[in-house]
Amino acid sequence: MVLCPVIGKLLHKRVVLASASPRRREILSNAGLRFEVVPSRFKETLDKAAFATPYGYAMETAKQKALEVANRLHQKDMRAPDVVIGADTIVTMGRLILEKPVDKQDAYRMLSQLSGREHSVFTGVAIVQCYSQDNQLDTRVSEFYEETMVKFSELSADLLWEYIHSGEPMDKAGGYGIQALGGMLVEAVHGDFLNVVGFPLNRFCKQLMQLYCPPRPDDPRRAEHDSIPAVDTFEDLSDVDEGGPEPARGDAGSRPQKAEAGVAGAAPAEAEGNGTPETLPPFPTRLLKLINGFKTSKALFTACKLKVFDLLKDGAPQKAADIAPKVDASVCGTERLLDACAALGLLEKSEQGYSNTEAADVYLVSDGAYSLHGYVAYSSEVTWNLFTHLEVAVRDGTNQNVSLLGETAGDVFQDVLYRSPEARLQFMRAMHGLTKLSARHVPAAFDLSGFSSACDVGGCTGALAQELAREYPRLQVTVFDLPEVIELAAHFRPAGPQAAQIRFAAGDFFRDPLPPADLYVLCQILHDWADEKVHQILGSIAQRCKPGAGLLLVEMLLDEEKREARVGLMQSLNMLVQTGGRERSPSEYRRLLEPHGFRQVQVAHLRGILDAMLATRVAP
Numbered sequence: 050m051v052l053c054p055v056i057g058k059l060l061h062k063r064v065v066l067a068s069a070s071p072r073r074r075e076i077l078s079n080a081g082l083r084f085e086v087v088p089s090r091f092k093e094t095l096d097k098a099a100f101a102t103p104y105g106y107a108m109e110t111a112k113q114k115a116l117e118v119a120n121r122l123h124q125k126d127m128r129a130p131d132v133v134i135g136a137d138t139i140v141t142m143g144r145l146i147l148e149k150p151v152d153k154q155d156a157y158r159m160l161s162q163l164s165g166r167e168h169s170v171f172t173g174v175a176i177v178q179c180y181s182q183d184n185q186l187d188t189r190v191s192e193f194y195e196e197t198m199v200k201f202s203e204l205s206a207d208l209l210w211e212y213i214h215s216g217e218p219m220d221k222a223g224g225y226g227i228q229a230l231g232g233m234l235v236e237a238v239h240g241d242f243l244n245v246v247g248f249p250l251n252r253f254c255k256q257l258m259q260l261y262c263p264p265r266p267d268d269p270r271r272a273e274h275d276s277i278p279a280v281d282t283f284e285d286l287s288d289v290d291e292g293g294p295e296p297a298r299g300d301a302g303s304r305p306q307k308a309e310a311g312v313a314g315a316a317p318a319e320a321e322g323n324g325t326p327e328t329l330p331p332f333p334t335r336l337l338k339l340i341n342g343f344k345t346s347k348a349l350f351t352a353c354k355l356k357v358f359d360l361l362k363d364g365a366p367q368k369a370a371d372i373a374p375k376v377d378a379s380v381c382g383t384e385r386l387l388d389a390c391a392a393l394g395l396l397e398k399s400e401q402g403y404s405n406t407e408a409a410d411v412y413l414v415s416d417g418a419y420s421l422h423g424y425v426a427y428s429s430e431v432t433w434n435l436f437t438h439l440e441v442a443v444r445d446g447t448n449q450n451v452s453l454l455g456e457t458a459g460d461v462f463q464d465v466l467y468r469s470p471e472a473r474l475q476f477m478r479a480m481h482g483l484t485k486l487s488a489r490h491v492p493a494a495f496d497l498s499g500f501s502s503a504c505d506v507g508g509c510t511g512a513l514a515q516e517l518a519r520e521y522p523r524l525q526v527t528v529f530d531l532p533e534v535i536e537l538a539a540h541f542r543p544a545g546p547q548a549a550q551i552r553f554a555a556g557d558f559f560r561d562p563l564p565p566a567d568l569y570v571l572c573q574i575l576h577d578w579a580d581e582k583v584h585q586i587l588g589s590i591a592q593r594c595k596p597g598a599g600l601l602l603v604e605m606l607l608d609e610e611k612r613e614a615r616v617g618l619m620q621s622l623n624m625l626v627q628t629g630g631r632e633r634s635p636s637e638y639r640r641l642l643e644p645h646g647f648r649q650v651q652v653a654h655l656r657g658i659l660d661a662m663l664a665t666r667v668a669p
């Protein structure tokens with residue numbers, strides 16, 4: 050019996066697993082797949098620093114493992130297998146990437162770093178379809194990754210050594226095997242368990258379905274189903290938070306090979322009835338998703354604006370007819386909106402009516418500790434309108450505030466974002482919600498314990514300052530921002546024990562001297578500006594810095610080739626249309642930092658949407 054129908058389709062193909070991992074072999078044979086095992090000889094020595102994300106590294110390693118086997122078998126037999134599967138599992142925590150330990154000491158080092166903390170396990174998978182013609186091998190690679198979060202208990206040195214002496218850690222990424230004795234170290238798992246063991250079977254089957262059973266354009270069931278095109282559910286979007294919002298959960302077709310089904314390219318199919326092979330283009334699911342993406346954003350914005358999620362928070366399910374009058378809307382419109390939200394994974398729909406999903410309760414209600422309601426409102430009322438002028442922005446290379454607000458829009462902050470107390474508060478709410486969520490991995494990205502004072506330049510509501518203060522209880526943090534921002538920052542001040550570590554100082558970082566500190570922080574500031582202004586900001590920070598002082602940059606880092614970081618690239622368009630600034634890659638930031646004496650730059654790709662760089666000021 051095969052649960053995944055596509056596994057049956059592969060029974061007649063020559064499938065090779067390019068892996069020596071006994072776990073991968075077991076997972077795939079348990080699933081009913083028939084395959085040969087040819088371990089890859091590819092050496093896992095790719096330069097990790099060259100990858101924008103840890104999963105980019107895992108996917109590339111998986112691909113190289115599979116391609117090595119495909120090429121070797123093709124050369125040997127002049128006949129390539131039909132499909133080669135490669136995989137690579139890594140354990141990551143902050144900027145650390147852990148692979149298999151080299152010896153027992155190394156295993157101890159890894160496990161003690163994981164003790165008491167949460168980490169991510171990424172498995173990158175590459176499915177290489179091989180075609181040989183005239184003795185030439187042509188390949189088409191489909192890659193993806195899966196992330197699972199694992200939390201370890203606090204583990205004593207004795208326990209770790211006992212575990213290491215069992216011999217189990219040595220051939221396993223991160224130095225543990227969750228499926229055996231290592232399971233005892235684990236307090237919680239969030240995500241696909243088999244992904245931790247070494248192979249994300251569920252996602253693999255979905256990928257095979259896409260490759261071997263693409264929906265046909267003339268399939269009536271498909272048309273019906275796709276009349277609202279498939280979109281990422283909210284749960285998928287929250288993966289983004291923890292892994293960087295990449296194409297539908299790490300879905301990446303590789304370039305030199307043929308294009309991935311669903312975007313372009315043709316896949317052979319058999320015409321119904323007469324068995325004649327006919328070439329049909331694959332149904333462009335992903336393309337339709339892109340075309341219609343704006344509808345899903347607006348449905349979410351509208352539900353937030355009507356405060357549907359506030360109404361349903363923690364309460365019993367309600368019917369559309371009961372909800373409509375409470376949100377001052379028509380029953381027929383409300384019903385459609387609620388159904389769309391349910392299909393998007395924002396609401397649950399049952400016989401009793403509609404209720405919030407867990408994610409909606411946390412992120413979409415207007416008053417939650419982690420609410421993104423302010424960010425949604427800003428996106429709907431400001432970003433949305435600016436994006437209607439994207440074409441002009443692209444043609445002219447300028448921000449579109451003037452198109453929106455008229456000639457008064459001179460300075461992006463003073464005349465636009467802060468043009469009235471309401472606009473200012475709206476922007477601050479948006480930034481606060483987003484920073485609070487996305488900056489939580491920043492403080493642990495580097496060891497900042499050597500610094501005693503920090504100045505968060507343009508620190509707005511103090512959201513990052515709170516995270517820094519929480520991680521470093523001896524650190525004093527000054528949040529430096531415009532007087533009108535500091536005035537409203539009181540709305541967001543923390544009540545907790547960190548409050549005493551944080552003070553707010555008013556000033557303009559383009560004009561006024563910065564407060565003294567031995568660590569300066571710029572969180573999503575440089576991306577607002579073109580290079581000339583960036584130099585001005587860095588110059589005035591450098592003036593205040595003694596040698597040894599630090600500069601922590603928190604930004605969405607683009608990959609050097611500007612191909613992978615989809616969210617960062619979208620954000621770069623956003624910066625064009627809103628401010629005239631841009632997102633940059635690590636080497637672009639390095640080039641801006643160097644003339645100001647900021648060297649020894651370390652880069653940390655973090656979970657979530659923000660990354661971090663730490664530079665040290667050297668003597669001029």
Ligand SMILES: Cc1cn([C@@H]2O[C@H](COP(=O)(O)OP(=O)(O)OP(=O)(O)O)[C@@H](O)[C@H]2O)c(=O)[nH]c1=O
Binds near residue numbers: 068170222223
């Ligand atoms: C976290 C974890 C990992 N593993 C194993 O760790 C190896 C990772 O290394 P790899 O480089 O991806 O694979 P490999 O074993 O070297 O094989 P290959 O595919 O030939 O490179 C794989 O074995 C996995 O199962 C477990 O068995 N249990 C766990 O909980």
